[in-house]
Amino acid sequence: MPLPLTAVLEGLLFVAERPLTVREMAQITGRPARDVAAALAELKAASRERGILLQEQDGAFLLVSHPDAAPYVRALLGVHRREKLSRPALETLAVVAYYQPATRAEIERVRGVNSDHTLAVLLNRELIAAGERRPTPGRPIEYRTTFEFLKHFGLGSLEDLPERERFLAALTGAEAERDESA
Amino acid sequence: MPLPLTAVLEGLLFVAERPLTVREMAQITGRPARDVAAALAELKAASRERGILLQEQDGAFLLVSHPDAAPYVRALLGVHRREKLSRPALETLAVVAYYQPATRAEIERVRGVNSDHTLAVLLNRELIAAGERRPTPGRPIEYRTTFEFLKHFGLGSLEDLPERERFLAALTGAEAERDESA
């Protein structure tokens, strides 16, 4: 039994890193825009009593946590911020720090695993920030470390990163190798 | 009207960076663990027809996209088809998944071959994790599967492993035979 369109759209919006337009969702699901719009209306009505709300912003849709849950959400994010970074998060942060500006594809090429979620974690903690879009195909977003990052690691500037030259050489080497083996 | 507990929990799980335990959620919401557990069961049942999946292992919960939405999600994120595991790695992973907690010796007894390398590969990909040491001679490390494993296969919990009974029978059968002949 295939997943109903409302559920497919909910799954898409759940993982999306930015608001999605009806057109984009129609394209990805291969369904007419009319059906997508109807399914979104259904999802919106259903989400009113849930902890995840469907919001519309300038013709694009995104899922957000229910405003009434905000105090709890804030408490949880506070808990998260006081936690140590997970190993994948620290790895991702290290790659961004030495390689910056780094795109998601570059990070994943070095780490060899999908890094979407860990990027979100680092963005949440304001240790990295999304910058310009690179003027290459797909116009990927470039990530850089923030001032917060320097503060938390007790660094005066990025030049104080230990063994910078060596790691940069190793990273570009690693990337080349991955390219070959891909 | 205050938001029902299921909705609050859904909101929390939506923004969480990592799996949340019942205890944490009870602490944040100020509700008894019993109520939280009941609300989570409700949420799990309700999410069956939705685009999201509530995963559970060892009393911790994680909200992820529904596995049937995977092709669309991959198209959206531009991620390639997940990297397939080699046959030996899959074999080792299957033994850990069905048998857990499993020690290296147990895995090798079932597979009949040295499994150091495949264990290292699975640990690197965080599909399994090293846990406690077993209080038996040699104090061997016990391995378990992770949430990464549940995500890789789109499972709600370890109880959703296919043909669990048959596999367990085959595995313990192999071990029993081995013990007899030893």
Added chain:
Amino acid sequence: MGSPLPSVRLAIFQGPLDVLLRLIQEQKLDITELSLVAVTRQFLAHAQGMGTDDGPLLAAFLRVAAQLMHLKSRALLHEPPEPEEEAAGLLEDQLRGYERFRQLMTTVAAWQDERGASYQRTAPTPLPEFAPPALVGYAPADLVGALAAVLEEKEDDLPTVARRTVHIETYLERIDALLAGRGRTGFREVIEPAQSLEEIVVAFLAVLEFLRLGKAAVRQDALYADIRILPADAARAANSSDSASAAPPVGVAPAVHAAPATDQGHARDAFARAPLEGG
């Protein structure tokens, strides 16, 4: 698992062959005192007495004989005792559990192909009014450690780092592929990728497994000649249409008939040296 093995009468033991193997595995008998030539002769006498075309019986015997040979060669070579001590038993387990395990693994492999993965969220959760409390205790060294780990893992992925493990399944699949490709193969071709004596033993056990399952037949036309391996159905067809030919019956290795009649002492030397030359 096939026909019951016959009994043998030896200086150190009288009784069924599989019991002999077990006693030796349990170290209740000293393998160096055992004459493999005598065992083989008595088995052949038994086999000839009841007709030589009992493939499963021969396969069962060869399996026991191969394990005895393996144990004896190791005893004579004074290898240090390793965890590998259990190798013979493990191989046996593998053979027994293999079919069952293979079926189940097919389920899991297919399942990896068919099932979709789940994904976590990728969007950050901005809460502008939120004042970030300080993170605890990080140092630049943490970054260095994490990065070193990433770069090291890459090396782990390199195949050269992988310890070569010998898996009987590898050889079962290899023989299957070779037979499917050209309809026939030989033991020398089967062991082309082998890198150790142990691997050749595993390959040999894989051939025996094919024989035991009735999926293949083997021939060896002369002592030390290549062992030819044919799919069972092809071999049967060849036999019925070609019954006038002088080819020995399928499943029998004439090399055993042609074995030079040596006394025990010589046989022992031969076993001691062969692995050294081969390995």
